[in-house]
Amino acid sequence: MTQVGEGHETAADEAGPVLTFGAPTVGEILAERYQLEAHVNNDSAGRQVWRGIDVVLRRPVAVVLRHPGGSSATEMLQAAVAASRVIHPNLVGVYDAIDEQDRAYVVREWVDGESLRDMVGAEGPLDPARAIAIAHAVSDALTSVHATGMIHGNVHPGSTLIADDGRVVLADARADEADSVESDIRAVGGVLYFALTGHWPHAEVGASALPDANRDSAGNPAAPRQVRAGVPAYLDDLTMDLLDGRVAAPAADALTAELGRLDAAAEDEEFEDVGPLRFVQNPSAATDQIRSTPKILIGVGALVVIAIIGLVFGIRAISNSTQPDTQATAPVNAGVGQGDSQDGQAPAPSPTKIALEASMVRMVDPPKGERKDSDQAKFTVDGKADTAWETSRYENRSNFGNLKPGMGVLINLGAPRNLSEVRVATSTPGATIDVRTGTSDPGDSSTGDKKIVDTYTRLGDEEPEKKAGTNFVFSGFNPDQKYQYVLVFVSDLPEAEDGRGGYKISVNEIELYGY
Structure with missing residues (x-):
């Protein structure tokens, strides 16, 4: 065990x-x-x-x-x-x-079961469907970890546990300064490689190190299809791309989506019909994440782009030849790289994460509140998973014990700007949270806080509801409107997770994405 x-x-x-x-x-x-x-x-x-x-x-x-x-x-x-x-x-x-x-x-x-390391050691490499399912579960876990700003740092066959009921559990997070989001993703490729081959492709020291991968003269691990028969080509491509530092690692949510697609195909035993890999990044993911696809597809994509560019120039040349000579000397806009489209509108830029600082946030605690959490607002934007705004303990769940409509964090961006999304990570599921916007901050006082709660407009038309998870995502911002003041408001508390009764929550991180 x-x-x-x-x-x-x-x-x-x-x-x-x-x-x-x-x-x-x-x-x-x-x-x-x-x-x-x-x-x-x-x-x-x-x-x-x-x-x-x-x-x-x-x-x-x-x-x-x-x-x-x-x-x-x-x-x-x-x-x-x-x-x-x-x-x-x-x-x-x-x-x-x-x-x-x-x-x-x-x-x-306590998990009744065994580690992936022990399972493969006893039974040998797993069939592709089982390997995909395990990698899918690990990647899904990392999606939640990364959403809070944490890094796991210990994704490994020894920390991947398979319970007797079939549940796959990732254990023992212990990231250090050398670990990163990318190293977590590369490690998922390692887990997939180990499940398929029984060998570990990453460098490792220690007497109990896993069997090393078969490597070529340059030290590169052999592809799974070279080690054993029966590995589908698309799975072989995915595994090797995740291990190849020259291919940009996808975000955890994109990898989870792709593994989920492959997992579903494996359940239906339609391995050959699954189609090419297709990492689809979340629209609000950081723009420095580049799609990871098999290299042959990149080449094909480049040829398609060249063909389209040639077609565009060809059509425009024909069109220009039918115009009067007075138009022939007009400057030609090729469009490629300048954002032209058929309706003349430039495509919208990709949203990026907005850097927030402690000076840009403050607590909002309406009348009847004690306003004693004011110094904790900064913890929601410091990028650290082990700091948070932690509410007091209340006897009743709704409306903070009927003392007040709720509490929140007000964010002042300093100047109006277009927004796309707000993400909130909490410690415990079961909270009710909404996002509101306004045009000014009437002052850091009980009176000012009451005015904010009374006058700010809630994002979206639906009433906020309790959420089963700990990660909230709010969209629905008007693309034609700019926003400077954003309020993340907690109106309903979950039961305290420490078992001491009452209701409370910790808000670990707030992130804004925009243009």
Whole structure:
């Protein structure tokens, strides 16, 4: 049984400490709540992994302990806190993170099953349909992680767990400065490659390193179709493109969409009819993400573009030859690269993420509010997953205990500009949030806050509803209108996730996209 804490080995991990002083024992209860039942293994960082029971909620848990605690365990605890804010069916649940100085431990969901590493090691490479399904689940989990601004940093066959009920769970996020969104995506390609071949294509150190890929003289891994028979060509192309640093990595949501398409085709056993790869970026994704497609398609696309350009010039030349001579000397606009279209309108530019700073945001807390959260507005735009605006605890869910209509964060862009989308990431599902716009800020006071709530216009015509997830996306901005003041407003709270009763929420990140 492989449990959490079984990801990639690194040089730092090899030198990791092994818990000796203050070693736990069977039957010991940590934090007056988590009873240790059995020592499962030691992970690659020298931490002990235990199976335990939450004696309060009566559910099994995995407990990962490290010695010593204190500053040396800060990175582990911070990673756990950040991971706890992302709730997704394909992410292992993180319940608690405790530092006792002599030792520190993280309490996580217990998964009955095995890791992808153990599964492939015991059974050999998986069939393409199963490999696609696993990669799809991992990519879907990363989509939620990246949407909060986090990086997982440990996507690996050892941290990819397959539960006995078939659920695929990604565990043990522990990103460091060397990790990035792109490295997460490349690692999905590695997981797919490992599932198809039983070999790991990325560099790795440590005694328990996975079998290395077969490589050519330049060190490049052999394609899956060269290692085993039965791998569809489209899947071979996708895997190798994800591993090729010369091909731009797609965003996690684009990769998830493509793997979902392939997953559906695999279920219908229509491998040969699936068609070419087609990464479709979210319209509001960053513009520096370039489509990733098989290289042959890029060449074909270039030829098609050249043919279209030639056709455009040909048609215009014929058209110009039928005009009076007075038109012949008029300057010719080729259109290519200048945005001309049939109706003479330039295509709309792609929206990009707007850089927000602490000076551009403030809390809005209408009358009857205590206005004590004012210093937390900056945490919603700092790009950090482990900081957030955290509301007080309220006895009732609706209208903050009938004290006030809600609370929110006001964003002043400094000047009017076109907007496309607002994204909000929260800690807990079940909140009601809407976006409102206005033309001025009447002042950082109870009176000014009341005027904002009373006069700002809600985006969209529908009444806001509670959302099951933790990631909100608001669109519907008028493309012909510019906006300077945007209010993200929370009007209904979910039940507090710490089990202490009442209702509260943390707003981790707010992002605006525009032109």
